[in-house]
Amino acid sequence: MSLSSILSSILGRKEQSVLGIDIGSSAIKVVQIKRKRGRAVLETYGELALGPYAGTEVGRATSLDNAKLAEALKDILRESKTTTTACGVALPFSSSLISFINIPQVPEKQMGEVISIEARKYIPVPMTEVLLDWSVIPNEDGLAEDDSQNGVVKKKAMQEVLVVAIHNEYLNTYQSIMTGSGLNPSFYEIELFSSVRSVIDQGVQPVVVLDMGARATKLYIVERGILRSAHIINKGGQDITLAIAQAMSIPVADAENIKRTQGLQGGPEYKALTEIISINLDYIFYEANATILNYQKKYSKNVSHIVMTGGGVLLKGLAELAKVSFQSEMTYADPFGKLETPAFLAEQFAAAGPEFAVAIGVALRRLSEMN
Numbered sequence: 001m002s003l004s005s006i007l008s009s010i011l012g013r014k015e016q017s018v019l020g021i022d023i024g025s026s027a028i029k030v031v032q033i034k035r036k037r038g039r040a041v042l043e044t045y046g047e048l049a050l051g052p053y054a055g056t057e058v059g060r061a062t063s064l065d066n067a068k069l070a071e072a073l074k075d076i077l078r079e080s081k082t083t084t085t086a087c088g089v090a091l092p093f094s095s096s097l098i099s100f101i102n103i104p105q106v107p108e109k110q111m112g113e114v115i116s117i118e119a120r121k122y123i124p125v126p127m128t129e130v131l132l133d134w135s136v137i138p139n140e141d142g143l144a145e146d147d148s149q150n151g152v153v154k155k156k157a158m159q160e161v162l163v164v165a166i167h168n169e170y171l172n173t174y175q176s177i178m179t180g181s182g183l184n185p186s187f188y189e190i191e192l193f194s195s196v197r198s199v200i201d202q203g204v205q206p207v208v209v210l211d212m213g214a215r216a217t218k219l220y221i222v223e224r225g226i227l228r229s230a231h232i233i234n235k236g237g238q239d240i241t242l243a244i245a246q247a248m249s250i251p252v253a254d255a256e257n258i259k260r261t262q263g264l265q266g267g268p269e270y271k272a273l274t275e276i277i278s279i280n281l282d283y284i285f286y287e288a289n290a291t292i293l294n295y296q297k298k299y300s301k302n303v304s305h306i307v308m309t310g311g312g313v314l315l316k317g318l319a320e321l322a323k324v325s326f327q328s329e330m331t332y333a334d335p336f337g338k339l340e341t342p343a344f345l346a347e348q349f350a351a352a353g354p355e356f357a358v359a360i361g362v363a364l365r366r367l368s369e370m371n
Contacts, residue, residue: 017033017043020088021090022359025215026050026213028073029045050072053071061215087363088365089178091189098163101115101160115161132164136162139160187366189365192211193227193361195357197365199357206228207223208305212309216235217232231291233283237310240312243276243280260314306322306328309354335361336360
C-alpha cells in the first residue's frame with residue numbers, strides 16, 4: 001500500500017479539499033489538504049521526477065514543453081489519488097523581477113499610479129507585458145529625505161514598497177499547463193512567498209530561508225513576516241551531481257546516488273567526494289553570506305537563524321558544514337508541522353519537509369480562501 005493510500009484510509013475524503021502545485025526544474029510536488037476542526041489536515045501528497053519525461057536521469061533539471069509538463073502533472077495527480085481540481089500554483093522565482101523601491105508618502109488612492117511610474121525604472125520590458133503587484137512595507141523608523149527651502153530643513157517621509165513583476169508569457173505558459181491538466185487554479189504566486197508561508201512563524205528577528213533546488217539556490221531574508229531581501233545563486237544540487245560525475249568519471253545517475261547515500265559523511269574512503277561537494281557548497285555559502293552581510297549593514301540588524309529548505313539541503317552533512325560557514329543556528333524546514341498528519345509517520349514527514357515547503361505553502365493559501 002502506498003503512503004498516499006495509507007493517508008487516504010486514515011484521513012478520509014471530504015469536500016473543500018485544495019491542492020498546492022509546485023512545478024520545479026527537476027520534479028513536480030503536489031499536496032492536498034482540507035480544513036477540519038479549525039486545522040489544516042493533510043490528505044495526500046506526491047512527488048514526480050521530470051528527468052525521465054525529458055529522456056534523462058532522475059534529479060536532472062529539465063526544460064519540458066507545456067504538453068509534457070501537463071502530462072507529468074496529470075500522472076502525479078493520478079498516482080497521489082487527489083480528488084479536487086481547486087488549487088493554487090507556485091511560479092519559479094526566476095520568472096519574476098522583485099524590487100524594493102522608495103516612494104513619497106501619498107494618499108492610498110494615488111499609490112498604485114505612483115508605484116507604476118517608479119517601477120518602470122527597474123523593469124526592462126514594457127509595462128503592458130507584465131503583471132505588476134506590490135505591497136507596502138511597514139515603516140519602522142520613517143525613512144526621510146531632506147528638503148531645504150528658505151534655509152529651513154524639512155523632512156519628507158518616504159515609504160518602502162515591495163514590487164513584484166511577472167511577465168505575461170510565464171502566466172500564459174502556466175495557465176496552459178493547468179488547463180491541460182484539468183486543474184482550476186485561483187491564483188499564481190512566486191515560490192518564495194509560498195515557502196516563507198510554510199516554514200517561518202512570524203517573529204521580530206530577521207530570519208534567512210536558504211532554498212537549494214536542482215538548478216539554483218534562493219535566499220530570502222524575512223523580518224516580522226515580511227520579505228526584506230531576495231537573491232538567486234545560480235548553482236544548486238544538480239551542479240554538485242555533475243561535478244561528482246565528471247571528477248569520478250561515472251554516470252550522472254551513479255553520481256546522484258552516491259551524493260544522496262554518502263554526502264559529506266562518507267568517511268575517509270570518500271575523501272575525494274567530500275572535497276568535490278565542499279568546493280561547490282563553498283561557492284553557494286560565499287554568495288549567501290555576502291547577501292546576509294549586505295542586509296545586516298544596510299539595516300544594522302543581525303541574522304542569527306537560517307532555515308534550510310529545498311531538496312538540495314537533504315545532502316548528508318550539509319547542516320554541519322553550513323553552521324560553520326554561517327556561524328548561525330541552522331534548522332531544517334518543517335512545513336508538515338503546520339498540518340495535522342498521522343503521528344506514526346512523523347519521521348517520514350520530517351525528512352520530506354524541505355522538498356514540500358513550496359507546495360504546502362501554496363495549499364495553505366488556497367485553503368485560507370475557502371473561509
